[in-house]
Structure formats: structure tokens, C-alpha cells
Amino acid sequence: MEGAGAVLFDVAGTVFSDALQARIWSLAAAMKTLPGVSEAVPGMNNLMIVFDPLAVAPETVERRLLDAWTAGDTAEIAGRLIEIAVDYGGAGGEDLPDFAARLGLDVEEVVRRHTAPTYSVAAVGAMPGFVYLSGLDPTLTMPRRALPRMSAPVGSVMIGGAQAGIMPVTAPTGWHILGLTDTVLFDPAAEVPVLCRPGDRIRFVARSLTR
Amino acid sequence: MTERRTIEILSTGALNSVQDHGRPGHLDAGIGRGGTMDRPALTIANRMLGNADDAAGIEIALFPFRIRFRARTAFAVTGADCEVKLAGRALPSWWAAVAEAGETLTIDIPRRGARALLALAGGIDVPKVIGARATDLKSRFGGLDGRGLLRGDTLPLGEALPVSRALTQGFGVDPVPLRGFWPANGAPLRLRVLPAAEYEAFGPAERQALVEADWTVTGNANRMGYRLAGPELKPARPLELFSHGIMPGVVQVPPGGQPIIQLAEANTCGGYPKIATIIEADLWRLAQAPVGTRLRFEVVARDTAIAALKAERDGLDRIGRALKLI
Numbered sequence: 001m002e003g004a005g006a007v008l009f010d011v012a013g014t015v016f017s018d019a020l021q022a023r024i025w026s027l028a029a030a031m032k033t034l035p036g037v038s039e040a041v042p043g044m045n046n047l048m049i050v051f052d053p054l055a056v057a058p059e060t061v062e063r064r065l066l067d068a069w070t071a072g073d074t075a076e077i078a079g080r081l082i083e084i085a086v087d088y089g090g091a092g093g094e095d096l097p098d099f100a101a102r103l104g105l106d107v108e109e110v111v112r113r114h115t116a117p118t119y120s121v122a123a124v125g126a127m128p129g130f131v132y133l134s135g136l137d138p139t140l141t142m143p144r145r146a147l148p149r150m151s152a153p154v155g156s157v158m159i160g161g162a163q164a165g166i167m168p169v170t171a172p173t174g175w176h177i178l179g180l181t182d183t184v185l186f187d188p189a190a191e192v193p194v195l196c197r198p199g200d201r202i203r204f205v206a207r208s209l210t211r
Numbered sequence: 212m213t214e215r216r217t218i219e220i221l222s223t224g225a226l227n228s229v230q231d232h233g234r235p236g237h238l239d240a241g242i243g244r245g246g247t248m249d250r251p252a253l254t255i256a257n258r259m260l261g262n263a264d265d266a267a268g269i270e271i272a273l274f275p276f277r278i279r280f281r282a283r284t285a286f287a288v289t290g291a292d293c294e295v296k297l298a299g300r301a302l303p304s305w306w307a308a309v310a311e312a313g314e315t316l317t318i319d320i321p322r323r324g325a326r327a328l329l330a331l332a333g334g335i336d337v338p339k340v341i342g343a344r345a346t347d348l349k350s351r352f353g354g355l356d357g358r359g360l361l362r363g364d365t366l367p368l369g370e371a372l373p374v375s376r377a378l379t380q381g382f383g384v385d386p387v388p389l390r391g392f393w394p395a396n397g398a399p400l401r402l403r404v405l406p407a408a409e410y411e412a413f414g415p416a417e418r419q420a421l422v423e424a425d426w427t428v429t430g431n432a433n434r435m436g437y438r439l440a441g442p443e444l445k446p447a448r449p450l451e452l453f454s455h456g457i458m459p460g461v462v463q464v465p466p467g468g469q470p471i472i473q474l475a476e477a478n479t480c481g482g483y484p485k486i487a488t489i490i491e492a493d494l495w496r497l498a499q500a501p502v503g504t505r506l507r508f509e510v511v512a513r514d515t516a517i518a519a520l521k522a523e524r525d526g527l528d529r530i531g532r533a534l535k536l537i
Contacts, residue, residue, distance in 0.1 A: 003458050003488040004516035008408050012453045028239070041238045041456035043480055048456025050238065053517045054524070125241045125456065125480035128350050132454060132480075168241070169350045186241075188340050188352035194240040 004053045009065050012045035018134055020045050021122050022074045025198050030068040037061065042123045042198050044132055077199030079121070084166065084183050084202055086115075086157050090210030092180025093157070097211070099142060099176050111206050113137045114178065119164060121200040129168035129186030129194040133202060136164045148174035155181045157204065164204075168194075216282040216371075218331065220364040221315065224273025226433070228346035229335050229354035229366070232265035237341060238456060238479045245353075246345040248434060248475050248498030249326055251527060252290040255384055256330035258531050259287040259307040261372045266334030267344035269360070271327040274320040278329075280310040284368065285332035285378045289386070291324030291499060308381035309374055324499035332378075333371030349435055349476045377537040384530060399425055399505040402493045405516055407461060407485035412446045420444065421486060425505040426470070432502055434476040439506065443468035450484045457481045460489040462508075472497065492519035 009027070011020055024047050028040035031049050036056025041048040051061055088111050089096040100107045119135040141162045149172060152158070156167040160175030167173065168185035185195045196202070230253070233246020247253045247270050257266045269276075274293070280286075287307035288295050295302045298314040310316060318327050337344050337355055346354025355364060410418070420442045431438040444464045456479060457463070463471045463483035472489065473481070474497065487508060489497065500506065 003405060003460055003491065004513050004520065005491060006456075006458045006488075008455055010408070010455065016453065038235060039238045041479065043455035044453035046453060046455045048238075048458075050456075050458065054521055058513060058517075123454070123480070124239060125454065126478045128240065128242045130241050171349075186350075188350075188357075193242070193341055198239075 004058065006048060006050045007058060007061055007065070008046060008048050009069070010046040011069075016044055016122070016134055018120060018122075021120075021134070022077070023069070023072065025077055026073045027065070027068055030073070031061075031065065034061065034064055041125065043125065044122055079197070079199035079201055081118070081201045081203065082183075082196060083205050084157070084181050085205050085207040086179040086181050087207050088157075088179035088209045092153070092155075093178045093210070095176040096178045099159070099178060102142065103139070107209065107211060110140065110178070111209055113140055114159075114164070115204045115206050119202040119204075121196045121198055121202060123198055124194060124196060127169055127171055127186075128188070129196065131166060131185070131196045131202070133164045136162055138162065142176055144174035145176065148172055152177060153180070155183070157181055214282070216284055216333065216368040217365050218284070218368065219279045219281060220360050220362055220366070221277040221279055222362055223271075223276050223360045225359040225361065226273050226348070227269060227271045227276060228348060228359045229267050229337055229344055230270040230346060231267040231334075231344045233345045233475070234341050234343040234353075241479050242341060243347075243476055243479050244459070245347050245434075245476050246343065247328065249290050249328060249495040251495050251523060252326075252328045252386075253330065254527055255305075255386070255530055256287040256289040256307075256328050257334070258534050259382075259384060260285050260330055260332045260378070261375075262330060262332065262334050265343075266330065266369070267337065268328055268330040268335065271318055271329060272325060274318065274327075276318045276327070276329075277315060279315050280312060282312050283309065283374070285309045285371065285374050286316065287330045288318060288327055289330070289384070290326050290328040291321035293321045293324075293327050294319040302381070303383050305386050306381060306383040307378055309378050321501075325501040326498050331368050332374070333369035336367045336369040347476060375537070382537060384534070399507040400496060400500055401507050401509060402496060403490045403511045403515065403519065404462065404487035404508045405490060405513060406510060407488045409446065409450060409452075409484035410486055412448075412450055412484060413444060413464075413486055414447045417444045417446075417486075422508050422510055425507060428500050428502055428504045428506065430502050434474060436471050436473045436477055437497065437500075439470045439472065441469070444470060444486065446484055452482050452484060454480045454482050457485070458488065460491065460494055461485050462487040462489065474498075490516040490519055492516070492523045
């Protein structure tokens with residue numbers, strides 16, 4: 001329970017599951033059709049439903065969640081493949097040399113492993129247009145910085161823990177900054193202000209590497 | 212065509228901003244609802260002027276705040292209990308009146324409360340961004356160029372109804388039936404909470420501290436959230452949570468053990484354990500709690516939270532109906 005007008009449906013185990021996440025997306029779509037429900041917010045293997053408790057009883061929302069989950073539909077999401085061109089290292093990726101050294105790798109190998117996978121946008125949240133990506137090579141896992149940066153520039157391409165991410169706005173972060181992209185993830189003036197939606201796939205492409 | 216009415220900002224702090232009821236419906240894009248921290252106060256101020264409920268006004272958290280009217284304009288000030296002066300004449304709080312062109316309005320440090328809401332007839336007519344005029348100070352969009360107000364700014368106003376006789380004479384709304392109470396001097400502010408998802412992960416001593424301790428609003432308090440000081444809260448065992456959606460009002464407990472209440476401009480997702488959620492009907496009370504306020508939490512049932520929300524909406528409707536008769 002997240003308040004009288006919100007409930008959190010959590011199926012997370014100890015590791016993130018792409019299969020469960022696909023079911024979370026279809027659950028989100030199914031829940032949006034229930035009158036009184038205003039938002040369905042996928043997290044990582046969980047889903048928050050926001051509703052008007054004077055329009056629909058919380059018990060009704062909870063029952064519908066369980067029924068729809070048990071029905072177990074997995075909607076095919078026609079996600080797009082989005083390429084993100086990255087300038088690795090240099091001033092826009094100042095953590096790269098240290099990040100590589102701590103893993104005992106050279107920077108080229110870090111970039112190779114970072115650009116190899118096709119990532120899946122599991123969820124969008126925290127900040128406008130911020131993507132929670134699954135698919136990071138586990139050998140690139142790195143605990144967050146002990147001292148977060150007060151401000152990381154928009155477009156920073158980062159790793160935090162076992163997750164890859166991109167800064168959609170300039171904001172504080174404890175993640176490691178490996179490079180910079182000029183792809184715009186959030187443009188409040190655009191008709192569709194946010195570039196990525198859950199189900200989209202992302203590939204990082206190395207445009208340059210500054211050692 | 213008549214010339215567009217404007218106001219000019221004469222003194223302000225950079226955290227005073229254009230706010231409306233925010234932009235619901237975009238949490239799954241990471242865009243929080245935002246909008247005013249004290250929604251009932253802005254709603255009533257707008258209804259006093261015949262504005263739409265969600266017309267944009269100014270949320271004022273830094274005082275004194277002074278504007279000059281460039282044209283004859285009806286206005287209303289609600290929210291915190293402030294000393295308000297129009298052209299040097301004192302006005303009661305929760306009052307609507309008409310300013311003549313060239314007159315100055317001053318809103319001074321609150322006697323009680325923390326945030327004043329200023330509504331203007333026709334609403335502030337900055338462009339809508341993602342469906343609303345609210346300023347998102349954290350992500351820097353909406354409002355006036357995505358920022359707080361500065362001295363010398365000029366704000367355009369939308370088209371307004373003709374000024375009524377009641378407004379010309381001035382009138383007030385008694386917020387007491389809706390607002391229940393301001394805490395008596397020195398008494399802690401009571402807030403009703405629901406247990407949140409990780410409530411049971413905290414031991415009996417922690418759950419007791421939640422409702423028996425005084426929690427102080429620290430200086431680290433803004434539209435994103437309030438950090439509280441009080442006894443250390445630790446879950447019975449460390450919790451590793453995946454990122455999940457969060458709502459304004461949620462009380463998170465980061466590893467340091469000092470809770471954070473997420474508010475209007477909170478991130479839409481978070482990962483800290485959540486011990487409680489402040490009920491929606493009590494969120495405005497927090498908006499009106501200045502730094503240093505002591506809080507007391509009371510755990511209530513979901514039915515109580517829903518009944519409180521209904522009472523708040525009914526109260527607003529009653530005031531709205533009464534205002535239509537003026």
C-alpha cells in the first residue's frame with residue numbers, strides 16, 4: 001500500500017527478470033482500463049497503480065491486479081531500437097579511466113563490453129525520461145560512488161551498480177560517468193517529451209574514445 | 212482588443228514560483244505531478260475570483276513578496292497566515308480584493324504556516340508545458356522559463372470575468388471548517404499516516420518510535436521533500452529493493468535512519484524502504500510546516516484516510532457553493 005490512492009504490486013525476486021517485466025508492462029496496460037485508475041507506473045519487476053479512492057475502492061484495484069496477473073497475458077510490445085551515439089572518456093566521461101582501472105581492464109575493453117549488448121528499457125522513471133535499462137554485462141558492475149556528484153550533465157552515459165543509464169536532465173548522481181551523448185531523452189517542449197518507453201531497446205554506439 | 216494585464220515582481224526569493232495543480236498522468240515517463248504544495252489553498256483562492264480551480268497562481272515560500280499591478284486586477288491570498296498590505300492598507304488573511312493599476316501588494320513573513328498562495332483573476336498565463344503551467348524547479352521546465360521568480364519579472368494574466376461588486380468591496384473565507392486547525396503554539400503538528408510497504412520490516416521499537424517520537428523538519432526541506440530529525444530508524448534486516456514508483460507523502464528511510472518525506476517534486480521512482488505514507492488530506496499541513504516544526508505521526512486505517520479525503524473535497528465544494536452566491 002502506498003497511500004489510500006496508490007498500491008504497489010511487487011513480484012520482484014532476488015534478481016531482475018526480463019520475463020516478469022514483460023508481464024508487468026501488460027499488467028500496466030490492463031490496469032489503465034479500470035475506471036478511476038489514473039496512472040500505472042512500471043518499476044523494476046513491480047507496478048504502482050494510482051487511483052481516486054473515492055471513484056474506485058482500493059479492494060477493487062487490488063482484486064483486479066491479482067486477477068490480471070493470474071491471467072498472465074504478455075502483451076507483445078512493438079518497442080523501437082534506439083541507437084545512442086556516445087563520446088567515451090575525456091571531459092564528458094571523466095570516470096572512464098578510473099572505472100577501467102578498478103576492473104583491471106583497459107578502456108577499449110570497457111567500451112567494447114558496454115556497446116556489445118542490446119539493452120531493454122524496463123521502466124522509465126525517477127527523473128523525466130530516465131531509463132532503467134536491463135542487459136548490462138555483469139562484469140561491468142560497479143558500486144556507486146561513495147560521494148555522489150552534486151550535478152551530472154544532461155547526456156551523461158553512466159553505470160551504477162548493475163545498471164546502465166543516461167542522464168535525461170542535469171541532476172545529482174552517484175553513478176560513474178563513462179561518456180556523453182547528444183541524444184535528447186527529455187524535451188519538455190516536444191509533442192512527445194520523453195524519447196524512450198518501456199519495451200524499447202537501446203544500443204550504445206562508440207562515436208569517439210578519448211583516452 | 213484590451214491590453215493584456217500584467218503584474219511586475221518587485222521583491223521575491225528565487226524559490227517562489229508559478230504553480231497550478233500540476234501535471235498528473237505522466238509518472239510512467241518519470242514526470243512527477245508537481246504543482247502547488249497546498250492544493251486546497253490554491254483551489255479556494257481561485258474560486259474566490261471565479262477562476263478555474265487549476266488556474267496558475269504564485270506559491271510563496273520566501274518573504275517579503277511584493278508585486279505591482281499594471282492594471283486593475285482582482286486577487287486573493289490564502290495558505291499561510293501572513294500580513295498582507297495593498298497600497299499600504301492591511302488586509303485580513305484568506306482575503307480577496309481588487310488592486311488598481313499601479314498599486315503594490317506586499318505579503319510578509321507568515322505569523323502561522325509557511326507558504327502563501329496568491330491567485331490573480333484570469334490566472335497567470337505563462338505557456339502550458341506538458342499540460343500544465345506549474346514550475347518544475349528540479350527539472351527546470353514550466354512556469355516562467357522553468358525557474359523561480361526574480362525581481363523585475365513581468366507575468367501576463369489570462370482573461371478574467373468582469374470584477375464583481377463583492378470583489379470591489381473585498382471579502383474573506385474562513386478556512387477553519389476546512390482546515391480544522393493550526394497547531395497551537397509549541398504543540399507538535401499531527402499528521403495521519405498509513406503503514407507503507409516495508410512497515411512490517413521495521414521492528415516493534417521502530418514502529419513505536421514512528422508514532423511516539425517528535426520528528427523535526429530540518430533545514431533540508433523544499434518542494435522535493437523534507438528531511439526529518441529524530442530517533443534512528445533501522446529495518447530489522449537490511450533491505451535491498453528494486454526501484455519502484457513512489458508518491459508524494461511517502462516516508463522513506465534511507466540507510467542513515469533519518470526519514471525523508473517525499474513531496475510535490477519528488478522523484479517518481481525510488482529504492483529506499485518506506486515505513487509510512489502521509490494521507491493525502493494532510494499533505495497541505497506539511498506544506499504549511501516551516502523548518503523546525505515538530506511532527507507527530509498517527510497510524511490510521513485506510514477507511515479513515517478515504518473519509519478524510521472525502522471530507523476535504525466536501526469542504527471545498529461547500530466553500531465553492533457559498534462563493535457562487537456572493
